[in-house]
Amino acid sequence: MNKAQFIFLLRNCKQVNQIPPIHAKIIRSGHEQDPFIVFELLRLCSTFKDIDYASTIFNFSQNPNVYLYTALIDGFVLSGSHTDGISLYCKMVEESIIPDSYAVTSALKACGSQLALREGKQIHCQVSKLGLTSSRSVRMKLIELYGKCGALDDARQVSDEITKDTVCWTAMIDGLVRNGDMNRALQVFRDMQRENVMPNEVTIVCVLSACAQLGALELGRWVHSYMRKFQIERNHFVCGALINMYARCGDIDEARRVFEEMKERNVITYNSMISGFALHGKSVEAIKMFRGMIKQGIRPTSVTFVGVLNACSHGGLVDSGFEIFHSMTRDYGIEPQIEHYGCMVDLLGRVGRLEEAYNFIRGMKIPPDHIMLGALLSACKIHGNIELGEQIAKLLMDCGEADSGTYVLLSNVYASSGKWRESAQVRAKMKEGGIRKEPGCSAIEVNNEIHEFILGDLRHPQKEQIYAKLEEVNHTLRSKGYTPATEVVLQDIEDQEKEMALAIHSERLAICYGLISTKPHTTIRVAKNLRVCSDCHSTIKLISRITSRRIVVRDRNRFHHFENGDCSCGDYW
Numbered sequence: 001m002n003k004a005q006f007i008f009l010l011r012n013c014k015q016v017n018q019i020p021p022i023h024a025k026i027i028r029s030g031h032e033q034d035p036f037i038v039f040e041l042l043r044l045c046s047t048f049k050d051i052d053y054a055s056t057i058f059n060f061s062q063n064p065n066v067y068l069y070t071a072l073i074d075g076f077v078l079s080g081s082h083t084d085g086i087s088l089y090c091k092m093v094e095e096s097i098i099p100d101s102y103a104v105t106s107a108l109k110a111c112g113s114q115l116a117l118r119e120g121k122q123i124h125c126q127v128s129k130l131g132l133t134s135s136r137s138v139r140m141k142l143i144e145l146y147g148k149c150g151a152l153d154d155a156r157q158v159s160d161e162i163t164k165d166t167v168c169w170t171a172m173i174d175g176l177v178r179n180g181d182m183n184r185a186l187q188v189f190r191d192m193q194r195e196n197v198m199p200n201e202v203t204i205v206c207v208l209s210a211c212a213q214l215g216a217l218e219l220g221r222w223v224h225s226y227m228r229k230f231q232i233e234r235n236h237f238v239c240g241a242l243i244n245m246y247a248r249c250g251d252i253d254e255a256r257r258v259f260e261e262m263k264e265r266n267v268i269t270y271n272s273m274i275s276g277f278a279l280h281g282k283s284v285e286a287i288k289m290f291r292g293m294i295k296q297g298i299r300p301t302s303v304t305f306v307g308v309l310n311a312c313s314h315g316g317l318v319d320s321g322f323e324i325f326h327s328m329t330r331d332y333g334i335e336p337q338i339e340h341y342g343c344m345v346d347l348l349g350r351v352g353r354l355e356e357a358y359n360f361i362r363g364m365k366i367p368p369d370h371i372m373l374g375a376l377l378s379a380c381k382i383h384g385n386i387e388l389g390e391q392i393a394k395l396l397m398d399c400g401e402a403d404s405g406t407y408v409l410l411s412n413v414y415a416s417s418g419k420w421r422e423s424a425q426v427r428a429k430m431k432e433g434g435i436r437k438e439p440g441c442s443a444i445e446v447n448n449e450i451h452e453f454i455l456g457d458l459r460h461p462q463k464e465q466i467y468a469k470l471e472e473v474n475h476t477l478r479s480k481g482y483t484p485a486t487e488v489v490l491q492d493i494e495d496q497e498k499e500m501a502l503a504i505h506s507e508r509l510a511i512c513y514g515l516i517s518t519k520p521h522t523t524i525r526v527a528k529n530l531r532v533c534s535d536c537h538s539t540i541k542l543i544s545r546i547t548s549r550r551i552v553v554r555d556r557n558r559f560h561h562f563e564n565g566d567c568s569c570g571d572y573w
Contacts, residue, residue, distance in 0.1 A: 144171050310346075
């Protein structure tokens with residue numbers, strides 16, 4: 001066989017097990033060093049992700065050129081061996097082989113996947129010297145790299161040098177979302193609209209993700225309308241993002257409507273809907289949808305089980321939770337991961353079966369993480385089990401996984417039992433270690449703009465009106481018999497000071513802003529980064545009754561729908 005025939009044969013190879021026999025024929029015919037044939041061999045191995053065989057072929061090639069290096073770097077990237085791909089690129093440069101735009105693009109992709117900012121910047125400097133930054137593909141990968149690594153100023157600088165199309169704008173938005181800068185991501189999306197650049201499905205998914213994390217329901221609804229107007233394809237990824245956005249922004253009914261309007265559903269959209277039900281405390285609906293999905297012949301994934309077990313936890317459904325947990329391995333061959341074990345510990349902790357939860361942790365196949373232990377520590381505080389709480393806290397501190405939440409929880413466990421000296425010692429230890437408590441922050445969307453509040457916030461331009469409304473609400477609450485639950489203020493201070501501290505919690509300020517800036521009887525939606533305290537929970541129930549408002553609050557754990565003095569969680573959260 002000649003060279004052309006071998007290349008034809010390699011390009012039409014359909015199975016990975018066909019590569020060795022073809023390679024053997026190539027060696028017998030004396031073509032094993034032909035760069036064109038070696039390139040096709042490497043490309044084929046990369047396609048089938050047989051990176052070990054590709055590496056062997058490359059290592060036996062004499063004087064490999066830039067194309068062979070690029071083919072193997074591509075193979076490493078495709079197989080997830082990003083560090084090896086970066087190392088091979090560096091080796092190529094050390095061998096004085098000048099990279100082309102294809103090699104640079106592959107190397108930058110590896111850097112982006114590995115979040116290797118330092119190596120990516122070195123490649124950027126190198127390609128600038130070689131004059132390769134004029135390549136659009138190189139610039140796009142640079143934007144992607146800087147976006148993923150959080151170097152947003154660098155990403156913007158590169159993007160300013162090219163004519164921005166949909167892909168470029170999307171890369172910028174994606175980078176901001178990945179790095180938690182949701183407000184800026186939405187601002188870039190607005191800039192994109194002003195430039196009359198049409199978004200694609202990927203752009204929409206990124207923007208909906210930003211809306212979901214901010215709780216920006218009105219903007220999310222506008223994006224949904226935009227999709228209809230410009231007939232953007234509603235594939236499974238887009239619909240999953242839509243369902244997730246509506247669920248996380250507090251409108252579970254609209255999330256269900258999007259789900260029901262879909263002509264075809266897959267596991268992604270089912271997962272989004274099950275997780276949404278769990279988030280809103282609709283445990284029975286989540287389990288029903290899980291059962292329905294299985295009846296439809298759709299196989300659940302690891303993510304599915306996280307959603308449905310979380311729903312069992314929020315509903316206190318212990319028997320259903322254990323039955324579903326055991327079915328993972330028994331019926332689907334899915335080994336439980338830390339998230340699944342965490343749901344079970346949370347479930348047992350919530351219903352007060354603390355010793356059983358602790359024994360469950362001790363019997364796990366994998367070591368617990370700080371999130372799981374923190375959930376049990378929180379349950380110990382709620383149910384007043386100081387002894388077990390101390391054991392859990394010691395475990396966290398001994399394994400070096402104690403974060404600010406651990407210290408605060410342990411301090412609160414002591415304080416809730418009146419052990420102020422021990423509580424102060426924990427706080428002092430936290431201060432000595434330079435560990436700072438995460439501040440509470442609540443956000444509310446009004447007229448497509450997000451307003452954020454912290455405890456006792458005085459930054460808002462309408463602070464006078466907000467605090468006037470707060471005083472008015474407090475006066476009405478007291479006239480209705482409300483008494484502040486000062487025991488939830490876990491500090492050794494006077495009751496009057498405790499009452500003042502409770503009155504200026506961030507969610508109350510956000511709600512008061514909603515009361516003065518939205519029409520009567522409309523729903524107020526607030527998102528908080530921490531768990532709502534029991535006094536605020538009781539207060540918001542009363543506010544919903546005296547103002548005839550429906551108030552939806554998303555805290556760290558779930559949604560609370562307050563209406564006519566009641567909450568959807570049934571005071572179980």
